[in-house]
Amino acid sequence: MHELIIGTIIISLMHAIIPSHWLPILTISKTHHWSNFETIRVTFLLGFAHVISTILIGAVLGLMAYGLQVQVPAFTSKLGPIVLIILGLYFIYRHHTHHHFHVDDDLIEGPIKKRQLILSLMMFMILSPCSEILAFFFKAGSESIQLFILIALIYSSITILGMLLWINMALHGLKKINWHPIEHYAGLITGITILITGLISFFTN
Numbered sequence: 064m065h066e067l068i069i070g071t072i073i074i075s076l077m078h079a080i081i082p083s084h085w086l087p088i089l090t091i092s093k094t095h096h097w098s099n100f101e102t103i104r105v106t107f108l109l110g111f112a113h114v115i116s117t118i119l120i121g122a123v124l125g126l127m128a129y130g131l132q133v134q135v136p137a138f139t140s141k142l143g144p145i146v147l148i149i150l151g152l153y154f155i156y157r158h159h160t161h162h163h164f165h166v167d168d169d170l171i172e173g174p175i176k177k178r179q180l181i182l183s184l185m186m187f188m189i190l191s192p193c194s195e196i197l198a199f200f201f202k203a204g205s206e207s208i209q210l211f212i213l214i215a216l217i218y219s220s221i222t223i224l225g226m227l228l229w230i231n232m233a234l235h236g237l238k239k240i241n242w243h244p245i246e247h248y249a250g251l252i253t254g255i256t257i258l259i260t261g262l263i264s265f266f267t268n
Contacts, residue, residue, distance in 0.1 A: 064210060066267070068217065070260035071199050075218045077253045078193055079225020089233045091180065099234050105181055106230045110223040112185045117192035118215050124197055125204025125211045132205045143202035144265035150198045151258025155251065193222070195253050202264065 085106060092102040128143060196218050203211040 064206065066260050066263040067199055067203060067206075067210065067214065070256050071196065071214050071217045072221065073256045074196050074199070074253055075221035076225065077256070078195065078218075079222050080229065085226050085230045085233065088184070089230060091184070095177070095180070099231075102234065103227060103230060105184070106226055107223065108181065109184055109188045110226040113188040113192070114219040114222050116189040117196060118200075118219065120192050121197055121200030121204075121215065122211075124201040128201045128203075128205035129208075141265065143198075143205045144261045146201055147198045147257055147261025147264060149261075150195070151254050151256070151261055154195060154254030154257060156254075193218075195257065198257065199260075 088102065088106055088109065091097075092105070097105070131142065196214075199214055199218075200211060203214045
């Protein structure tokens with residue numbers, strides 16, 4: 064259980080720090096002359112939509128894992144860690160091509176009403192759930208509902224608060240930093256964290 068909680072915290076931190084989650088929002092806010100308050104408000108709405116879509120998918124996976132645990136507990140106790148190990152290796156392999164959230168230039172520069180723009184951004188976030196955390200929901204669901212809820216709370220709070228923190232700092236000049244190396248290595252750290260969590264779970268359960 065502890066490895067899942069620690070892994071969730073690390074994944075959520077990496078998830079929140081990835082510039083592709085909040086940098087397009089900053090660009091759009093500058094282009095359309097939004098106030099700082101409006102930018103932060105939209106960031107919260109987008110972050111909320113993003114975590115809700117991820118948690119809903121995670122809930123389906125968690126219920127599947129719970130059902131398997133009831134029927135074949137010996138099999139499920141090893142399946143969760145194996146899924147984590149496989150996904151960890153996969154994310155390590157593809158970390159250099161990881162791009163989580165992109166906005167078309169038409170949305171950034173084109174003439175569009177604020178309401179339509181915000182709804183479009185929300186759809187982007189809803190349709191791009193955090194795939195890195197889904198295996199954690201599957202593993203948590205195979206153990207207990209309480210652990211699943213805890214994982215969901217940790218993930219959602221760190222992701223939303225992290226996005227708000229970074230967008231607030233970016234509004235005060237942080238955009239000048241070269242974010243590409245950070246995004247690149249955040250993906251690598253994410254993959255390694257998932258892999259280690261899976262290995263610990265496999266050998267301790």
